Amino acid sequence: MAEAITYQPIGWVESPFTDIEGMPIQPTGAADIDGTIHLEPAFVAGLKDLEGFSHIIVLYHLHRCTGYALEVVPFLDTTPHGIFATRSPKRPNPIGLSVLRLVNIDGAQLHVQGIDMLDGTPVLDIKPYLPAFDSPAAERIGWFAPQIDRAASTRADARFR
Amino acid sequence: MAEAITYQPIGWVESPFTDIEGMPIQPTGAADIDGTIHLEPAFVAGLKDLEGFSHIIVLYHLHRCTGYALEVVPFLDTTPHGIFATRSPKRPNPIGLSVLRLVNIDGAQLHVQGIDMLDGTPVLDIKPYLPAFDSPAAERIGWFAPQIDRAASTRADARFR
Numbered sequence: 001m002a003e004a005i006t007y008q009p010i011g012w013v014e015s016p017f018t019d020i021e022g023m024p025i026q027p028t029g030a031a032d033i034d035g036t037i038h039l040e041p042a043f044v045a046g047l048k049d050l051e052g053f054s055h056i057i058v059l060y061h062l063h064r065c066t067g068y069a070l071e072v073v074p075f076l077d078t079t080p081h082g083i084f085a086t087r088s089p090k091r092p093n094p095i096g097l098s099v100l101r102l103v104n105i106d107g108a109q110l111h112v113q114g115i116d117m118l119d120g121t122p123v124l125d126i127k128p129y130l131p132a133f134d135s136p137a138a139e140r141i142g143w144f145a146p147q148i149d150r151a152a153s154t155r156a157d158a159r160f161r
Numbered sequence: 162m163a164e165a166i167t168y169q170p171i172g173w174v175e176s177p178f179t180d181i182e183g184m185p186i187q188p189t190g191a192a193d194i195d196g197t198i199h200l201e202p203a204f205v206a207g208l209k210d211l212e213g214f215s216h217i218i219v220l221y222h223l224h225r226c227t228g229y230a231l232e233v234v235p236f237l238d239t240t241p242h243g244i245f246a247t248r249s250p251k252r253p254n255p256i257g258l259s260v261l262r263l264v265n266i267d268g269a270q271l272h273v274q275g276i277d278m279l280d281g282t283p284v285l286d287i288k289p290y291l292p293a294f295d296s297p298a299a300e301r302i303g304w305f306a307p308q309i310d311r312a313a314s315t316r317a318d319a320r321f322r
Contacts, residue, residue: 002170002283005222007254009163026294043253045231048243052303056245059220059256061166070206082209084217084287087294092204093168093285095220097258099297114297122163124254126245128302132309133187133248135296136260136275141289142213148293 009122011039011108013060015115020064021158025075026087027098027114029152035115037123039108047105055129056102056112061122062094065160075154076147085142090160096121099129170283172200172269174221176276181225184317186236187248188259188275192313196276198284200269208266216290217263217273222283223255226321236315237308246303251321257282260290 015035017023024030037058039047050056071080072088083091101113110126141148176196178184185191198219200208211217232241233249244252262274271287302309 002173004167004169005283005285006165006167007256008165010253012163027297028294043231043245046244046246046253048232048241048246049304050243050246052301053246054299054301055297057258059254059258070204071209080209082211083207084204085207085209085211085214085289087288087291091286092171092207093220095168095256095286097218097220097288097295099295101297122166124166125252125256127248127258128246128305129297129299130248130302130305130309131296131299132302132312133189134258134260135292136188136216136262136290138215138290138292140213140215141291141293143210144289144291148291151293 007124010043011037011123013037013117013121013123015117015119018119020156020161023156024116025154025156026151027100027116030114030116033115035112037110037112041108044108051105053102053128055099057127057129058098058100058123059125060096060117061124062089062096063122064118065089065094068092075156076150077143081143088160168285171204172198172284174198174278174282174284176278176280179280181317181322182319185277186315186317187312188261188277190313191275191277194276196273198271198273202269205269212266214263214289216260218288218290219259219261219284220286221257221278222285223250223257224283225279226250226255229253236317237311238304242304249321
C-alpha cells in the first residue's frame with residue numbers, strides 16, 4: 001500500500017450554503033452565487049498577479065462526506081455509475097474541484113462567483129484557470145450526455161450527506 | 162490552524178518521464194505521450210461507465226517536490242509570480258491537475274494520452290471531464306497571455322526539483 005499523503009488547508013470557503021440539501025450541484029448552477037475564499041494570511045504573497053485571471057480552479061476537501069462508495073446514483077441520473085465516472089462527493093479521496101469566477105482580491109480574501117461549496121469548506125489549492133491547458137474539446141461525455149442540460153437547475157438532495 | 166487532511170493514493174502513473182528536466186510542462190505539450198494509470202485493484206468497481214468519456218481529470222500528488230515557494234519564476238516567464246497565479250509544482254499543497262485523453266480501460270489500467278506526470282506519481286482522484294462544468298469562457302488569463310503560445314513546446318528544466 002502506498003504511503004498516506006497529508007495536506008494542510010490553505011484557507012476556507014465562506015458560502016451561503018450550510019447544508020448539502022438544496023445546493024447547486026456544480027458552479028454552472030451557481031453562476032450568481034457570491035462567496036469568499038479566506039486564505040491563511042501566511043500565504044497572501046502567493047496571490048501576486050492572480051487578479052489578472054478571470055477564473056480560478058479551486059481544489060478543496062469535501063469535509064462533510066464520511067466514507068465512500070464505489071458505485072453511486074448521482075443527482076443527475078437514476079441508475080448507478082462508478083464513483084470515478086461521477087462528480088459525486090463520496091469519493092475515496094474526497095477532493096472537490098470547481099472553476100470559479102474571480103471577482104477581486106482584497107488582502108487574504110478572494111471574492112468569487114459560482115460557489116457550489118458548503119460554508120466552511122477547507123481549501124487545498126488555488127490555480128489560475130487556462131483554457132489552453134484545462135479545456136480540451138471532448139467528443140464524449142458518457143452517461144451525462146442526455147442529462148447535462150439539467151445540470152444548472154438540478155439541486156442536491158441529502159443522498160451524499 | 163485547521164486540521165491536517167490525509168489521503169491515500171488510489172493508484173499511480175506509469176509514464177516515460179523519470180526526471181522533471183525536459184518534461185512537457187502541461188498536457189498540451191504531451192498530446193502524443195502515452196501513459197497508464199494503474200488503479201489499486203480494490204477500486205476497479207469505481208471505473209464503471211468511465212469509458213464513455215473521451216477525457217478525464219486526474220488529480221495527483223507532485224511527489225518529487227519538497228517544500229514550497231510563495232513566489233516562483235515559472236517555466237513560461239522570466240519574472241516572479243505568486244505561486245497561486247502559476248501552475249508550478251512547488252505549491253503549499255503539491256496537488257497536480259491534468260486533463261488527459263482516455264484511450265481505453267483494461268481492468269485496473271487506464272490507458273491515457275497527454276501525460277505530463279513523472280513515472281510513479283501517486284494518483285489521488287479521477288473525475289469525468291465535462292466541458293459544461295469545467296470549461297467556462299475565460300476573458301483574462303493574466304501574465305500567461307503573451308506566453309501561452311509557447312506552452313506546448315516549452316520543456317521543464319530543473320528549477321522546481
